[in-house]
Amino acid sequence: xxxxxxxxxxxxxxxxxxxxxxxxxxxxxxxxxxxxxxxxxxxxxxxxxxxxxxxxxxxxxxxxxxxxxxxxxxxxxxxxxxxxxxxxxxxxxxxxxxxxxxxxxxxxxxxxxxxxxxxxxxxxxxxxxxxxxxxxxxxxxxxxxxxxxxxxxxxxxxxxxxxxxxxxxxxxxxxxxxxxxxxxxxxxxxxxxxxxxxxxxxxxxxxxxxxxxxxxxxxxxxxxxxxxxxxxxxxxxxxxxxxxxxxxxxxxxxxxxxxxxxxxxxxxxxxxxxxxxxxxxxxxxxxxxxxxxxxxxxxxxxxxxxxxxxxxxxxxxxxxxxxxxxxxxxxxxxxxxxxxxxxxxxxxxxxxxxxxxxxxxxxxxxxxxxxxxxxxxxxxxxxxxxxxxxxxxxxxxxxxxxxxxxxx
Numbered sequence: 001x002x003x004x005x006x007x008x009x010x011x012x013x014x015x016x017x018x019x020x021x022x023x024x025x026x027x028x029x030x031x032x033x034x035x036x037x038x039x040x041x042x043x044x045x046x047x048x049x050x051x052x053x054x055x056x057x058x059x060x061x062x063x064x065x066x067x068x069x070x071x072x073x074x075x076x077x078x079x080x081x082x083x084x085x086x087x088x089x090x091x092x093x094x095x096x097x098x099x100x101x102x103x104x105x106x107x108x109x110x111x112x113x114x115x116x117x118x119x120x121x122x123x124x125x126x127x128x129x130x131x132x133x134x135x136x137x138x139x140x141x142x143x144x145x146x147x148x149x150x151x152x153x154x155x156x157x158x159x160x161x162x163x164x165x166x167x168x169x170x171x172x173x174x175x176x177x178x179x180x181x182x183x184x185x186x187x188x189x190x191x192x193x194x195x196x197x198x199x200x201x202x203x204x205x206x207x208x209x210x211x212x213x214x215x216x217x218x219x220x221x222x223x224x225x226x227x228x229x230x231x232x233x234x235x236x237x238x239x240x241x242x243x244x245x246x247x248x249x250x251x252x253x254x255x256x257x258x259x260x261x262x263x264x265x266x267x268x269x270x271x272x273x274x275x276x277x278x279x280x281x282x283x284x285x286x287x288x289x290x291x292x293x294x295x296x297x298x299x300x301x302x303x304x305x306x307x308x309x310x311x312x313x314x315x316x317x318x319x320x321x322x323x324x325x326x327x328x329x330x331x332x333x334x335x336x337x338x339x340x341x342x343x344x345x346x347x348x349x350x351x352x353x354x355x356x357x358x359x360x361x362x363x364x365x366x367x368x369x370x371x372x373x374x375x376x377x378x379x380x381x382x383x384x385x386x387x388x389x390x391x392x393x394x395x396x397x398x399x400x401x402x403x404x405x406x407x408x
Contacts (some may be wrong), residue, residue, distance in 0.1 A: 020056065020075040023067055023367035027054070027075040034080040036194045039157045043192070046074050046398065047159070054400050055188035057099060057127030060120060060290060061134050064363050065187055067370045069402030076192060078129050084108055085195055093152060095197040098129025113203045117144035117235075121290040129193045135185030139250075139286055142327035143235045144201070148184030153197035156183060156190075159398040167197065182389065187376075189404040190393040204252040209286075210262055212274040213244040217316060217324060220247045221309035223269050224326035228305075232265050233327065236286055241312075241322040246277065250286055295320070297335045297344060297365050301351050303358030305329040311358070314350050318343050329358070341369055348373070376405040 020027050028051060033039040046053050052070030056062055057078050082099035089112040096105055102116070102123040109115050117140050120126035132154075137146045144150075153167030166179030183190055214220035220239040224247060227233060236250030249265065251258045266276060291298050303311055308326050316322050320336035335343055344365075351360035362375040383406055390397075390408045402408075 020059070020062075020077075022054065022062065022073075022075075023370065025068065025073075028072045029074040031074050031076045032080050033076070033078075036081075036155070036157065036163060039076075039081065039192055039194055040161055040163070042074075042076060043157060043159060043398070044161055046076075047161075047396070052401050053159075053192075053398050054403070055129070055133065055192050057130030057133075058101065058122065058125035060122050060126045060130065061136065061363065063365075064134065064361075064375065065400065065403035066375050066407055067367065067402055068400065069407065078127060078192075081129075081194065082127075087112075089114060092200045092202070093197060094200055095153075095195055096128050097195060098127060098132075098193045100128050102126050102128065102131060109200055110203065114200045115203050116150065116198060117201055118147060118150070119236075119286055119288050121288045123287050128196055128198070132184050132193060132196055133186060133188050139236045139238050139288065139325060141325065141330070142237070143233065146184070147198075148181050150199045151180055151184050151196070152199055153195075154180040154183055154193055155195040156180075157192040157194050159191070159394050159396045163194065164191075182393070187400065187404055189390060189400045189408065191399060204254075206251070206253060206255045206258040208251045208258050208262065209248055210251065210265065211246050211248045211277045212269050213277045214239070214247055214274050215244075217241060217245050217312040217322065218309035219273065220245045221312065221324060221326045223247060223272050223274050225305060226268060226272060227265060228327055230264075230268060232261060232268060234261070234265070237325055237327055239312075239324040239326060241316055241319070247274065291334060291364055294337050295334045295364065296337065296339050298363040299333050299335075299347060299351075299360055300363055301331040301333075301358050301360045303329050303331060303351075307358075311350065315347060318346050318350075331358075332363075344369060344373065352378075374406065379406050 031042040033042045050072055052073040053076045054073055055076045078099035081097045083097050085095040087094045092114060102120055105128060106115055118131055118137060119139050120131050132147050132151060135147050155163055155165050157163050183193060224237050234249040235252040239245055239247045251261050305326055308324050308329055308331055312322060312324050312331055315333055319333035322333045324331050351358060359377050361377045365373060365375050386405060387408050
């Protein structure tokens with residue numbers, strides 16, 4: 001039996017806890033390559049058998065995307081394509097295979113007092129490949145940027161059976177187009193990441209979480225933005241809905257600087273009427289929570305930071321829970337159980353008002369409405385350019401056909 005045949009599992013793999021059902025459809029095959037060469041052989045098998053391929057890591061955002069347009073498809077799981085390839089602690093650069101989980105990578109970096117300032121639901125399950133492919137980052141985005149901002153290089157297996165390389169393993173690369181950045185946020189529609197090189201950060205001496213109660217989401221947003229105005233920016237911030245919305249802040253640095261920052265932040269926020277709370281204080285886990293299984297839909301709105309307060313109040317009427325990262329202009333909501341299509345359209349209408357100046361994507365949608373609503377958001381002015389990139393990188397249309405913006 002060839003290695004490509006060994007990589008194919010006609011039924012769900014029993015070696016993982018990942019559920020590969022996608023919008024009510026099971027894959028016709030599951031591919032589990034354990035090396036770059038096996039990945040190429042798996043893609044060749046899919047080509048010969050007329051299968052589309054949908055890459056998947058830890059499946060923490062598996063439901064994000066439009067309907068798959070393929071009669072036959074295979075889930076290409078990177079669970080065995082894992083491990084550290086190279087790590088230069090002195091240069092603060094690490095290269096890993098895509099199936100490496102965030103928790104595994106953080107554990108290796110911690111031995112050298114370094115870390116990756118990335119957050120994801122279920123870090124013990126979420127993979128580096130999936131984090132880069134979704135380019136998802138919320139709670140630490142204002143201070144550290146998105147995953148693409150940490151991406152230095154990558155190797156990618158393409159539908160043509162070749163491996164291309166973008167960037168490198170150093171912070172400063174030669175001038176030219178940064179090819180690897182195309183794959184940050186590509187949602188598995190262009191190719192399969194087989195190696196990823198990322199820039200790390202030194203671990204701070206002190207990490208501390210502090211929390212404050214606000215009278216409303218708008219009140220909490222105003223407090224967070226005041227911290228920005230006064231240049232007291234915490235490394236992370238998250239405002240959660242509730243009877244009393246809670247604004248949690250993450251402080252990083254030396255003990256002296258964190259003590260000073262905590263004191264100044266407390267003075268500023270209490271002066272604005274927010275109340276110090278022990279809830280969420282201490283060493284809070286800053287990983288993002290997974291979406292509740294019973295949630296019918298969930299969205300993410302990128303908007304102007306100054307409008308997040310007003311938008312949050314409007315959106316809260318239609319949500320079971322809502323969280324805001326004011327400094328980054330991110331509003332995320334989970335619709336209450338039993339919400340119907342009218343609620344979905346109400347959220348769409350609020351997000352599309354001139355007030356928001358934002359961009360709405362649906363992190364989870366019922367398959368029944370994906371024919372009507374583009375999960376990836378409205379088409380932008382650069383849509384034809386995106387279509388051209390898709391055609392160039394994946395001329396056979398093998399990777400996740402239909403799942404991208406505008407059904408590409």
